Amino acid sequence: MRGYLPKPIPSEVLEQLLITARMAPSGANLQPGTFTQVKGSVREELSADLVRAWRAGEAEVEDYDYFPKPMPMTLRKRQVAAAQALYGALGVPREDRQGRDAQFERNFRFFDAPVALVITLEHGFGSGGYMDLGMALYGFMLAAQAHGLSTCAIGAMASYPTRIREHLALTPNSVVVCGMALGYADPDAPVNQTRTERCALSDYFRVVG
Numbered sequence: 393m394r395g396y397l398p399k400p401i402p403s404e405v406l407e408q409l410l411i412t413a414r415m416a417p418s419g420a421n422l423q424p425g426t427f428t429q430v431k432g433s434v435r436e437e438l439s440a441d442l443v444r445a446w447r448a449g450e451a452e453v454e455d456y457d458y459f460p461k462p463m464p465m466t467l468r469k470r471q472v473a474a475a476q477a478l479y480g481a482l483g484v485p486r487e488d489r490q491g492r493d494a495q496f497e498r499n500f501r502f503f504d505a506p507v508a509l510v511i512t513l514e515h516g517f518g519s520g521g522y523m524d525l526g527m528a529l530y531g532f533m534l535a536a537q538a539h540g541l542s543t544c545a546i547g548a549m550a551s552y553p554t555r556i557r558e559h560l561a562l563t564p565n566s567v568v569v570c571g572m573a574l575g576y577a578d579p580d581a582p583v584n585q586t587r588t589e590r591c592a593l594s595d596y597f598r599v600v601g
């Protein structure tokens with residue numbers, strides 16, 4: 393969900409979601425990763441800085457690669473379909489660069505959700521650490537859903553690790569993995585009418601022997 397009501401989330405609810413997320417399994421029970429809640433003037437200044445940097449086309453070296461390079465055509469098609477679902481729900485046509493940019497900028501404002509989180513991983517973890525942290529993130533998202541809340545993970549945040557570390561007073565040992573928006577979804581927000589599909593079972597399940 394990318395549109396939220398201004399209804400606040402009690403801190404006990406957020407803490408319960410985080411405790412539930414920590415129940416995720418992890419290799420050797422290392423429980424990697426940290427959730428940082430970003431509030432008040434720190435959040436305002438972070439979002440303003442990221443929006444400004446993005447508008448100015450200022451790029452940073454990301455801490456990790458998310459997508460395959462090059463992107464295979466089968467995956468590219470899924471990426472395009474997801475973008476079409478999002479901008480279609482907003483009524484923003486492909487050639488409307490300004491409309492697309494306006495939506496993209498909202499990533500850096502955590503979609504104006506009442507709760508904004510930045511998720512980091514201790515430097516040095518290999519792929520297993522990302523796998524473990526992904527399970528915790530999904531645990532968090534499902535727990536939120538069970539509380540009647542909604543979320544959106546924000547990989548776009550990982551484009552500005554250095555700025556984020558500065559604003560959040562994080563050490564260089566923190567790898568910026570993603571952001572997370574949390575709140576009550578606005579049922580009337582057009583952006584929340586985005587619906588995505590999943591590929592067929594036969595595309596990702598095979599039996600041998």
Ligand SMILES: Cc1cc2nc3c(=O)[nH]c(=O)nc-3n(C[C@H](O)[C@H](O)[C@H](O)COP(=O)(O)O)c2cc1C
Nearest residue numbers: 393394474499544545546547548549570586587588
């Ligand atoms: C780790 C992660 C990062 C994501 N980053 C973004 C993002 O930066 N901006 C965004 O609008 N959606 C982001 N998403 C949401 C995906 O686009 C979305 O999950 C996908 O298109 C499937 O749609 P659904 O979750 O609504 O079924 C992210 C999802 C995940 C799991």
